[in-house]
Amino acid sequence: MQILLIEDDPDIRRELLLRWQSRGWEVMPCETLSQADQRARQLIHDLIVLDLQLPDGDGLDWLQRWRSRDPGTPVLILTARDRVADRVSGLQAGADDYLIKPFAATELDARIEALMRRSSRDRDARLHFGPLLWLRDEGRLLLDGEPLELHPREFEVLGLLLRRAPRLVPKRVIIDALAEKNLEVGDSAAEVYVSRLRRKLGQGPVQIDTVRGFGYRLVLADAPAGP
Numbered sequence: 001m002q003i004l005l006i007e008d009d010p011d012i013r014r015e016l017l018l019r020w021q022s023r024g025w026e027v028m029p030c031e032t033l034s035q036a037d038q039r040a041r042q043l044i045h046d047l048i049v050l051d052l053q054l055p056d057g058d059g060l061d062w063l064q065r066w067r068s069r070d071p072g073t074p075v076l077i078l079t080a081r082d083r084v085a086d087r088v089s090g091l092q093a094g095a096d097d098y099l100i101k102p103f104a105a106t107e108l109d110a111r112i113e114a115l116m117r118r119s120s121r122d123r124d125a126r127l128h129f130g131p132l133l134w135l136r137d138e139g140r141l142l143l144d145g146e147p148l149e150l151h152p153r154e155f156e157v158l159g160l161l162l163r164r165a166p167r168l169v170p171k172r173v174i175i176d177a178l179a180e181k182n183l184e185v186g187d188s189a190a191e192v193y194v195s196r197l198r199r200k201l202g203q204g205p206v207q208i209d210t211v212r213g214f215g216y217r218l219v220l221a222d223a224p225a226g227p
């Protein structure tokens with residue numbers, strides 16, 4: 001599990017980082033909202049833990065902006081704001097849970113596990129890579145919150161790439177997956193749809209990398225493609 005932790009208190013940040021790493025959870029700690037913006041665009045996160053009072057702004061405003069780009073990633077607010085009105089505002093802004101400081105670390109862990117159980121049921125229906133969000137049940141793709149029009153076959157191919165991103169997807173897997181949906185495809189189908197997707201993605205932050213003789217993978221434009 002990959003957690004984006006947005007917390008400016010160094011003691012809380014250090015305690016949670018060590019605690020969660022000991023459980024095998026990967027943690028990306030941020031002290032400010034600007035750091036969170038940068039890292040949230042670079043990596044896929046399964047969960048966001050968000051403080052509200054941060055040095056460069058209000059976490060609630062950040063959450064509302066984030067929800068316009070990513071409606072699905074679970075967000076747990078961790079804050080000292082303890083009024084009922086604050087909790088209501090947080091949940092209405094798009095938080096999935098709200099925990100007040102001071103808190104018991106065991107309760108926080110339990111709440112995270114509950115959020116992840118609920119999220120896992122819908123994970124295949126919502127795939128996220130950098131600023132790219134694929135919504136299976138809605139048949140929609142969002143790039144930085146803006147819709148990108150795709151042909152149904154292009155949508156399926158991109159879904160395959162997203163499920164394994166940034167790992168390699170063999171060309172044969174793409175062809176077989178399209179054939180399973182009763183689509184008549186030839187051996188060149190993967191190349192055709194990948195080429196179309198590249199044109200539609202343009203020179204944006206998400207690119208499709210070709211590994212000659214093997215297949216394709218999604219990469220972020222400012223990150224190394226790897227061997």
